[in-house]
Amino acid sequence: VKQYDVIAIEDLKTKNLQKNHHLAKSIANASWRMLRQMLEYKCEWYGKKLIAVDPKNTSRICSKCGYNSGAKPLEIREWTCSKCQTKHDRDINAAVNILYKGSTKLNGQGLAMVTS
Template identity: 95%
Template sequence: SIIKTAGKRYLKIPKLGYVKTSKTGVLQNTKIKRYTVLLEPTGKYYLSLQAEISEPEKYSLTGKQVGIDVGIADLAILSNGLKYPSFNSSYFEKKAKIWQKKYSRRRHLVKLLVLQDRNKRVLCPRSLESFTNWQKAQKSKAKYQAKAANQRRDYLHKLTTHLVKQYDVIAIEDLKTKNLQKNHHLAKSIANASWRMFRQMLEYKCEWYGKKLIAVDPKNTSRICSKCGYNSGAKPLEIREWICPKCQTKHDRDINAAVNILHKGSTKPTGQGLTMVTS
């Protein structure tokens, strides 16, 4: 049996029948190969589809290229001086943390009551499922976690689509996120900034829409003066601006790194310290 669209907001699923959905317009004249029904911890059902679709239309060329340095306070710093902030999920994280504490405490108390019934050998001992307060706390915790994840993903989609529309060539750092997260002082901030997801979205959108993504070796990008090429050495993270000792040019640390990334991406041939992802 194959899943079918039935009207604007209905799908006909084998064994389940007609199910109301959020939207089905994009599925018109689309061959659906496989589907999976998922029950999320929030209690909501989601339908995951594998379908054959036509190739998306290519974006028109703009003749522009840009280098991007990723950061924690600002997710993307462009070589032309523009900065895009990281998604702020502090409110949802705070709420999730509160409900995580409630969930842990309630579940612990329920376990004690279940164990008490078992030790007293009561006629009808209670089970974990017979208590609903801890389950409500679990759903509330999952709801805030999902809210933060969905809004972060939406923000990254909008940002990456905007960048791919604006620029024909995008140069980024070839960062090893797993290695960076071994630094326990920065691991949580790096995870919240979603560098990995940001790069993955850029990769497949550049491939879809006929643009070019170049990943360059990040070595010395924040140390070299983008004007004269002088390497002034390593600098502590708290230093955000510095003056080149050779040419006396004042640099914003992140913008300077983005310019160096663009220089590396536009001057080095593919295969020498960089990876090219293209359509």
């Protein structure tokens, strides 16, 4: 929180995610709600901005051309866009889409992609 002025996250509804019996225990153990609460108060404390975006289609939409490739089972971790042929890591693609959605919520202030 100290390092970045804006943090964008998915507005996940963990209660809904726990309906998946294969993932419920892992989701409950991850304390996702607690992480969000900590981010919220730390951002407020340091005068930073936390943006929660709608998680709909973040892993389905190609972050390069915007094509929605449809649902994929969770075991599919990499995919290639059938429209522009860009190869995606599912999680990185979703992160780029979350950043884009977050930047549109800032009303044109823009966000920069930061990688380690």
